[in-house]
Amino acid sequence: MRLSLSDKLGTILQEGWTIIRQHRDDILSAWLDKYDELQDKQHAVAQSLKLAIDAFSSQWLNPVDDAGEWLAALRREWERWAGELSPNQATVILTIMENAIHETIQSLGITEFRSHQAIQYFFSKLHESINSSGCMEPDLDRFLGQLASFKQLPIAWIARLAKAGDGSLYVEKWYGDASPSLVEKVKRSETIFSLCELILSCMGEEGKRRRLVPLPWGDSTFLVCAEEEERLVIPFFLHSLEQFHATRAATARTKEQALWKDAALLFDQWIMRAKSLHQAVEYISSGFVAYLPFERCALFAYSSTNESGFGLYGYQLDNNQIKSIHEHIDSLPVIKQYIQQLQLLGRHMTNAPPIYVPRASQGLPAKYVKQFQLESIVIAPIYVPSENRLIGAAILDCGPRTPFQLSNHEC
Secondary structure (H helix, E strand, O other): OOOOHHHHHHHHHHHHHHHHHHOHHHHHHHHHHHHHHHHHOOOOOHHHHHHHHHHHHOOOOOOOOOHHHHHHHHHHHHHHHHOOOOHHHHHHHHHHHHHHHHHHHHHOOOOOHHHHHHHHHHHHHHHHHHHOOOOOOOOHHHHHHHHHHOOOOOEEEEEEEEEOOOOOEEEEEEEEOOOHHHHHHOOEEOOHHHHHHHHHHHHHHHHHHEEEEEEEEOOEEEEEEEEOOOOOHHHHHHHHHHHHHHHHHHHHHHHHHHHHHHHHHHHHHHHOOOOOHHHHHHHHHHHHHHHOOOOEEEEEEEEOOOOEEEEEEEEOOOHHHHHOOEEEHHHOHHHHHHHHHHHHHHHHOOOOOOEEEOOHHHOOOHHHHHHOOOOOEEEEEEEEHHHOEEEEEEEEEOOOOOOOOOOOOOO
């Protein structure tokens, strides 16, 4: 199964939270020592730090294992304990606390870069959570509940239908003013028509003044109970759902873009540690897999003089096999076409977008497709904009014989 970018970064977030939780006693002791030090100096930030420590302490024993859920719970506690702190004050306090964690785990022998980076990423998400505006994300249940509750709309209630294992239909959830007796009486029926008949009969005299309209939407089917004479409520309801869908899609795109920025920052931090060309090549190859939604990476250099590509490093691949590859551009039609596009655009091109190839056999020699069991691949060019020159590329996939698709904002 292909891991998404969210999965990859979620793993890093979880790793940071796990390290913090495993050493919470030592960390809490370090925080209190820092508080005592600031208090002795009568530093203005001391009391604010104590409030933040109290907020964390109140959540230490929270049994939630998921880092994201724990962050959400901590945000609620933060509002209670340290909600009066300004964003700038909160940033100072969290930075002090994070630095203390790095020092503490370092003294305990945890020196791996990835561990400290995971803690750094956890605190970056904590900063975002605490300093966010508090706007709620689009939620379909809340949205439908609001629509059904508006007094100016001729909607009595909305029901979301679901299909049981035997194929019969039942009301999965009610929104609005459906009476308790109606909710209790309506169980399930074989068809939408028979379910509507059952509901109307249970509504008695009120059912004679209402009409039920089933509306499919995505994977769901909604049943709208409206006033009999109202003719505009259904177009309005569908338009509202369309607007909700657009808002949720925009929110998802924004979150995805933020994830890519997170991944790029973590990737850059990983590469910047390199102290030699060999390390740089190794870190670039492993970074593509560690921080992006891929499982294997082959890194190649490109010589414009010889119009050839040659292997530099393989991560999660046989490194010697990758290094033995030396191919002229004519045998790599996808790369050749890409280089021609670069030459055409010249210096007007400031970055080189990756190339998604659904079937590797369409862009790479058959011998390599067979040797490395390639299906779908992504080719990430390494491009120097100031010189309008391609100097290499990384070929990425999600494992042997693993096809995958990318959305428009992923590639």
